[in-house]
Amino acid sequence: MSFMTKIEGVPDTDDVRDGMAFFAGTGPYGKTCGDCKFRGYVRTSSKGTYNESRQEFVYRSYRTTKCEMFRRLSGHHGSEVKEEYPACKYFELKEKKKASAVSSQQGNSP
Numbered sequence: 001m002s003f004m005t006k007i008e009g010v011p012d013t014d015d016v017r018d019g020m021a022f023f024a025g026t027g028p029y030g031k032t033c034g035d036c037k038f039r040g041y042v043r044t045s046s047k048g049t050y051n052e053s054r055q056e057f058v059y060r061s062y063r064t065t066k067c068e069m070f071r072r073l074s075g076h077h078g079s080e081v082k083e084e085y086p087a088c089k090y091f092e093l094k095e096k097k098k099a100s101a102v103s104s105q106q107g108n109s110p
């Protein structure tokens with residue numbers, strides 16, 4: 001609960017969500033982080049395991065559900081961002097894979 005004066009249309013401390021690039025709900029109406037192209041990126045583990053046959057350290061890569069824009073702005077990895085969080089002002093619509101493109105790659109196109 002915020003004790004600051006609420007001003008209509010101005011984000012408040014109640015709108016802050018950990019890991020988000022900006023205040024929740026300042027993006028397009030009805031859009032969520034789940035629709036945003038910045039949610040989720042590939043990270044490489046900081047600890048590697050030594051591979052004897054390759055004679056080098058091998059680092060695992062994994063996909064996170066953190067915000068890429070948060071990382072760009074702050075220089076740090078933020079918290080996980082949930083799909084249902086209301087979008088922020090940096091929202092950009094995630095491109096969806098077209099069903100026809102997928103089927104043509106599989107050789108199912110007419």
Ligand code: SF4
Pocket residue numbers: 019020021022027032033036037038039067068069070081086087088089090091092
């Ligand atoms: S709307 Fe996009 S840019 Fe904003 S916090 Fe969510 S994932 Fe990040």
